[in-house]
Amino acid sequence: MGSVSVVFGRDIYKKVFNKYRSAMLNLLLASFSWLSLMLIVAEFSVGLSVLPALIVYGVLIRRVYQRRFRGTGKYRVNGELSARIFLSLLPVFLYTIGGKGSVLGVFLCSVFAVMPIVEPILSNLVDRSKVRSVNLPNSNLEDKSIITSEVISDFHLFAVFVASVAMLINISVLFLLLLIVFEVFLMVLAANSIHKNFKRHISNDERTRNAIEAYCPKFVLYYSAPAGSVYQIGMWLNYLERIGESFIIVMREDKDFNDIKRLTSRPVIICPRIIDLDDILVPCIKAAFYVNNGMRNTHLVRNTSITHVQLLHGDSDKAPSYNPVAAMFDKIFVAGQAGVDRYHDHGVSIPNEKFEIVGRPQVENVVRQSDSEQKVTKVLYAPTWRGNYNDTNYCSLPVGLDIVSSLLEREVAVVFRPHPYSYKDAAHCAVIRNIQRLLKADSEKTGREHKWGHSAETGMSVFECFNSVDAMVSDVSSVVPDFLFSEKPFSIVAMLGSGQDFVQEFPLSRVGYVIEKDLSNLEEMLNKLISSDLKRVDRIEARKHYLGDFEEAGYADNFLNAARKVINDE
Known part of the structure; x- marks a missing residue:
């Protein structure tokens, strides 16, 4: 005690x-x-x-x-x-x-x-x-x-x-x-x-609106988030491009302006005030897509002349994936039926007609496991960040060093990819450095090809990490349902709750191997993960429930077609 x-x-x-x-x-x-x-x-x-x-x-x-x-x-x-x-x-x-x-x-x-x-x-x-603005023809208002x-x-x-x-x-x-x-x-x-x-303020506003009208975008990608959150729209840009319609990116803060304009050739416009949003909503815009539950989303949602679609930046059992504020959107795109059930199971009342099951297009290039007897030789450890509140702190980094040490004892190669936000926390940043040092020392000693730092975090996408490993250890994170597309085995660390209570709160854990926070069953769960996986059939069914029962070929088309219908008012 x-x-x-x-x-x-x-x-x-x-x-x-x-x-x-x-x-x-x-x-x-x-x-x-x-x-x-x-x-x-x-x-x-x-x-x-x-x-x-x-x-x-x-x-x-x-x-x-x-x-x-x-x-x-x-x-x-x-x-x-x-x-x-x-x-x-x-x-x-x-x-x-x-x-x-x-x-x-x-x-x-x-x-x-x-x-x-x-x-x-x-x-x-x-x-x-x-x-x-930048990249907007006839109206470059970038601050010099x-x-x-x-x-x-x-x-x-x-x-x-x-x-x-x-x-x-x-x-x-x-x-x-x-x-x-x-x-x-x-x-x-x-x-x-x-x-x-x-x-110049008045003339700039008029010039911007005229330039937007001439460009004639069909939809808006709306972004308001803390600095360093560019990945939230980065994961969607490619698929929004594939819709085949012109669009603009509207930012509310300028903190990530330079990073975002490096990602795209599409017009990026900073609208710091609510009234600025009125100026950029020209008649040809039919829809707005959102990637988070930011408080300033309400500033655009109040406009009823367009269709507002919530995409989020991940689909998981975490609280943001069933946030009641989603009810204010006209459409909520979810990856699978689990995304709908998640709201209802937590008492969030949203009409079913608002939900659209579209799959998770980002996983289209994740390779599914072809051999159920495939030996596990490389494991991804991908802990989430601590979140903004204690009751959503699912991060397993506090026990991460012990987890990685146990993996090394099983002579597997480790790919270590922490959430980028974890570097903002001094204590978690120290753990990350310790794990990286451990992997470096083991690599020098044994010759095993571990990956950490740049090679795992920016040198590869998270989906390339999935394809490079045979199994994964994570926690309550959107990384887990994304990894589920591969049908490979995974473990979830239960940092909040334990036993059946945890499984009931986070149902995806039923098809994974749950490691308790105190690591009392760490050895047992890692043995099952690496040596005696018995949950592959269950994972295949869970994949359909969480990521949509769609064909693997043309998987991303389900999202593209749903988005086109919204934009074209079909």
Whole structure:
């Protein structure tokens, strides 16, 4: 009981720490900046006094480097504000050490403390929401602004550092005037950009609408999601292209704009405001397709002149696959009858006529197992991510190292492909690295051809991973029903629930080998998975139930034909 409490307490600590980690770090940065000021006031040595500030500089400069040159991290205009204000006061305090300094010098130094307060205002105005587009003929509204709030913020950090050094080595305060003038110049350029954006807004909207009318799209692919979710539309683009009709991609946020425009030659339009959506809905648009349950979906669904179709970005027994919000759509495309039953079994009342069984086109190239006696020599381990809420945390990574170790003991090659979102969680990211190190060490020792990192996560699609292995270990994830198309054996790790309760909650697990969270039956289930699979016949029936009872040849045509009917109002 004591060990359970310790584990539970550790899990709670990790969740709280991960949730508030950024806020705690920013608070620590502000505290260190303030500490430097207090040490100067208390007349400690200059070297000791500026040490905490140097630590803050180091962290902030590292963030700038990662954001600008590594493409990671984000601009934290509000989170870093307190630290930046305290840090900006440093030149004033250094200038007035020992009661020295002129009134002009104090004034110029004080200007630095005011600059960070302006940053949030500039962030909202310079980067103000505006319609942008790319690949739209006769209306390329991609933002080309050079002076952004990030540029001003990064320069200010540099200027404060230079000003602090200047005060330490007694350079004339007039040098500060040059820094201030240049930063004000950047702000003037930003203000000019703001003015132009407001002035051009109406004409841009009209130009965009005219360009869309000329392009005459038949449907919209609508996207609103957290940064890094591009895979949600990436999995559908090829099949929407195969419909054979023109379409546009409408985004509500610009975070993934660059990634999405690299995926397609179709017009991509950012519509940050609700009223922007009204401008792009031209008469020739007959339908809108959605790939998630994002809250901002309602902004377009409110328009009753077109047919709204929910696709989702995976079909599984997870809660998002029976979310009650799906009721607001005109059509819900599901892979098989299981997709319909899932809503009803969880008390979600949606009329049957809203559902359309279309199969799961993405699995059309997954090769089915041809030999029921095929020996298992390579296993895919594909854990999902932890989700946004505790009651949907199906991720098996906390026990992943033990699972992979047990697979290696059975002398099989392992393909390790974690969910991309798992890299956002520090604890899970550490587990991923440990598993990768384990596979690397085993590969060097035994010569077995394991795959991890780039080769498994981006070098191959998940469906190519399916074709390269003989079995899979996963958890409650859309990966499992997709893998079911292959009719190969699989195990599911029951991270929430156990025994019959788990099987009842996640019925697909009936045709897999369920591993308990405490791994008490790990060896038994892996032996069945690898050496004595007896569930192939059951999996074949489950495949029809989950993925539609369609012929393997032309499997994706079921989706294409259903989509065409919606678009053509048939």
